[in-house]
Amino acid sequence: MELLRYIAKRFLQVIPLLIIVSLISFFIIRLSPIDPLAELRLNPSISQETLDKEMKRLNLDKPIYVQYFSWAKSFIKGNLGYTSAGEKVSTKLKERIPNTLLLTTIVIFMTWAVGIPLGILAAIKKETALDRLLTVVSSIGMAIPSFFFAILMLIFAVKTGWFPVGGLTSYNFNEMGLLGKIADISKHLVLPVIVLFTISLSGLQRQMRANMLEVLDSDYVKFARAKGLSEGKVIFKHALRNAINPMITLLGFEFAGLLSGAALTEYVFQYPGLGRLILEAVMKSDINLVMASLMMGTIMLIAGNLIADILLMITDPRLRGRS
Amino acid sequence: MEVLRKIFQDKFAKAAFIVLAALYIVILFADFIAPYSNTYSNRSMAYAPPSKIYTIDERGKLSRPYTYNYKREYEPALMQTVFKQDRSKKYYIKPFVKAEGYKFLGLIPTHRHLFGVDKGGELYLLGTDINGRDVFSRLLFGGRISMTVGFLSLLIVFPIGLLYGGISGYFGGIIDTLMMRFAEATMAIPSFYLLIILAAILPSGMTSIQRFMLIIVILGLIGWAGFARVVRGMVLSIKNEDFVQAEKTIGASNMRIILKHILPQTTSYVIIAMTLSVPSYILAESGLSFLGLGIQQPDASWGNMLKEAQEFTNILYRPWLLTPGVLIFIAVLSFNLLGDAIRDVLDPKSQKRI
Numbered sequence: 001m002e003l004l005r006y007i008a009k010r011f012l013q014v015i016p017l018l019i020i021v022s023l024i025s026f027f028i029i030r031l032s033p034i035d036p037l038a039e040l041r042l043n044p045s046i047s048q049e050t051l052d053k054e055m056k057r058l059n060l061d062k063p064i065y066v067q068y069f070s071w072a073k074s075f076i077k078g079n080l081g082y083t084s085a086g087e088k089v090s091t092k093l094k095e096r097i098p099n100t101l102l103l104t105t106i107v108i109f110m111t112w113a114v115g116i117p118l119g120i121l122a123a124i125k126k127e128t129a130l131d132r133l134l135t136v137v138s139s140i141g142m143a144i145p146s147f148f149f150a151i152l153m154l155i156f157a158v159k160t161g162w163f164p165v166g167g168l169t170s171y172n173f174n175e176m177g178l179l180g181k182i183a184d185i186s187k188h189l190v191l192p193v194i195v196l197f198t199i200s201l202s203g204l205q206r207q208m209r210a211n212m213l214e215v216l217d218s219d220y221v222k223f224a225r226a227k228g229l230s231e232g233k234v235i236f237k238h239a240l241r242n243a244i245n246p247m248i249t250l251l252g253f254e255f256a257g258l259l260s261g262a263a264l265t266e267y268v269f270q271y272p273g274l275g276r277l278i279l280e281a282v283m284k285s286d287i288n289l290v291m292a293s294l295m296m297g298t299i300m301l302i303a304g305n306l307i308a309d310i311l312l313m314i315t316d317p318r319l320r321g322r323s
Numbered sequence: 324m325e326v327l328r329k330i331f332q333d334k335f336a337k338a339a340f341i342v343l344a345a346l347y348i349v350i351l352f353a354d355f356i357a358p359y360s361n362t363y364s365n366r367s368m369a370y371a372p373p374s375k376i377y378t379i380d381e382r383g384k385l386s387r388p389y390t391y392n393y394k395r396e397y398e399p400a401l402m403q404t405v406f407k408q409d410r411s412k413k414y415y416i417k418p419f420v421k422a423e424g425y426k427f428l429g430l431i432p433t434h435r436h437l438f439g440v441d442k443g444g445e446l447y448l449l450g451t452d453i454n455g456r457d458v459f460s461r462l463l464f465g466g467r468i469s470m471t472v473g474f475l476s477l478l479i480v481f482p483i484g485l486l487y488g489g490i491s492g493y494f495g496g497i498i499d500t501l502m503m504r505f506a507e508a509t510m511a512i513p514s515f516y517l518l519i520i521l522a523a524i525l526p527s528g529m530t531s532i533q534r535f536m537l538i539i540v541i542l543g544l545i546g547w548a549g550f551a552r553v554v555r556g557m558v559l560s561i562k563n564e565d566f567v568q569a570e571k572t573i574g575a576s577n578m579r580i581i582l583k584h585i586l587p588q589t590t591s592y593v594i595i596a597m598t599l600s601v602p603s604y605i606l607a608e609s610g611l612s613f614l615g616l617g618i619q620q621p622d623a624s625w626g627n628m629l630k631e632a633q634e635f636t637n638i639l640y641r642p643w644l645l646t647p648g649v650l651i652f653i654a655v656l657s658f659n660l661l662g663d664a665i666r667d668v669l670d671p672k673s674q675k676r677i
Contacts, residue, residue, distance in 0.1 A: 017511055021512055028517075143656035147629070148651065151629075158635065165635075264613070275515075279519060282523040294512065
């Protein structure tokens with residue numbers, strides 16, 4: 001019950017946040033001298049009727065605050081307008097968002113599965129050769145620019161021929177059976193996942209190590225040791241549970257970082273995700289698409305944070321009493 | 324001084340500092356060290372591979388280092404043009420040769436470069452790019468932009484963040500709530516998305532200096548909110564200390580208390596945050612320029628030089644075009660290592676962790 005109330009409260013807090021974000025993005029984009037319909041007008045396959053509809057939807061002849069409200073109203077209704085190529089923005093987003101979510105979810109799961117144990121290991125073996133090695137490796141992982149690493153991976157793919165060099169599906173994807181399709185997608189995912197995994201792993205491993213060291217230094221761990229508990233019990237029953245809580249908060253931030261990092265990686269690998277979509281939209285000054293994908297990116301980010309907060313609420317009993 | 328000594332006790336930090344110092348010295352004297360200027364271009368030598376440097380002559384004797392020019396030849400069997408060495412004339416690499424004129428440190432006009440070959444010779448240490456420009460020289464000039472953009476953005480981020488966080492934390496109440504909601508909203512937009520949008524709406528037809536300035540401002544606009552939030556948290560705890568109460572009783576103005584008494588207390592955090600955030604600005608600039616939204620041609624930055632590595636034929640057959648990526652990596656790694664060491668020394672809480 002308490003949990004539900006908390007979730008409801010957090011949901012309500014999201015609404016003003018979204019309004020402010022939409023205001024910021026709307027005015028940033030409108031500050032630019034770009035005519036939002038210019039690209040549409042230039043496309044001969046778009047009828048005057050569609051143009052008029054867009055004109056009316058966005059109220060472009062009215063003052064800017066009216067424009068904002070009409071944009072917001074149609075956004076809530078799910079009417080996002082047309083891209084400069086004449087497609088519906090909403091269909092385009094529906095196509096791209098799952099791909100980005102797929103990529104980021106896999107990466108988050110993998111970084112947690114590898115980063116947390118490595119962080120614990122480094123903390124337990126503090127100041128040994130292993131810990132130093134992990135520190136050096138994580139420093140290197142943090143310093144490689146994602147796009148540069150992606151390019152190196154592409155060279156690897158071309159030289160060995162083991163992996164496809166971009167995209168998400170092969171040209172004959174539609175002819176494959178279900179298993180074939182899954183295998184095909186996984187094959188395309190390997191390289192982008194490796195790039196994003198390497199880059200986000202380092203930060204996670206370091207953070208976990210730092211948390212673990214702090215917890216291992218605390219009084220209750222000392223007490224547990226003094227009681228004569230086995231080292232395994234001390235670490236896994238007492239220390240780990242406390243060290244992992246701050247990591248859950250970080251999950252939200254990690255998601256944010258991944259969304260940004262994924263944009264460049266998607267671009268290099270020609271991966272059909274949200275990041276590349278917004279990039280292409282920006283390059284073509286496709287205002288409807290830019291606005292919509294910016295909002296969707298934000299919503300995904302906020303949702304990521306929300307999930308992290310709720311998870312934290314479940315795992316950390318101390319928080320429940322407070323709210 | 325004590326602090327510096329402690330930082331340099333860390334081997335990695337010391338090495339990182341030396342690397343960074345060397346990089347900054349090299350880019351400061353880029354005009355002098357680079358054999359060619361930023362705009363030099365030899366159209367007939369596009370994508371020439373790095374010049375081979377020999378120290379042993381054809382009779383097997385030790386010689387002063389020399390190189391040969393390249394000539395382009397069409398190879399019918401391969402159906403492509405290949406670069407062959409023109410063995411007819413040796414060009415010795417000499418110190419302080421006379422070449423293109425420039426102003427040393429922007430002041431003294433001179434023609435001398437640190438090293439080079441005589442007139443007629445070509446020396447491309449790291450090959451050339453699509454326009455026949457010397458990659459090595461452009462790396463040095465590009466470093467000027469890539470290595471300073473981070474610091475210049477910090478000049479925008481830190482005053483805004485400090486003042487914003489200071490005011491928000493000090494006044495509290497409704498002002499605090501409103502200011503923090505706004506900061507959180509800017510943080511909720513995926514930063515890279517915001518970055519490319521801001522860069523894309525920059526009007527075209529700006530001079531390169533204007534563009535450089537605006538890129539710095541944009542990078543600054545991305546980072547301030549997170550910083551402001553932390554400052555606010557610190558101010559919240561500082562403002563209840565006795566010395567702040569004492570200032571209030573003697574009638575100091577709010578602004579004076581914030582600027583002169585509260586914010587200085589955050590100095591060590593600010594230094595840590597600064598060194599730790601430089602790399603992210605370097606990475607952001609290179610990412611933007613890589614996409615073609617940052618520093619524009621003909622100016623060089625490490626990011627926009629890597630733009631050429633987007634083409635398959637380039638990365639496979641012209642690996643020298645990848646060198647800017649290596650430099651970004653080295654610079655970011657060094658800043659990270661140095662930042663870690665500074666944090667360990669200045670932040671007492673993390674000290675016991677190492």
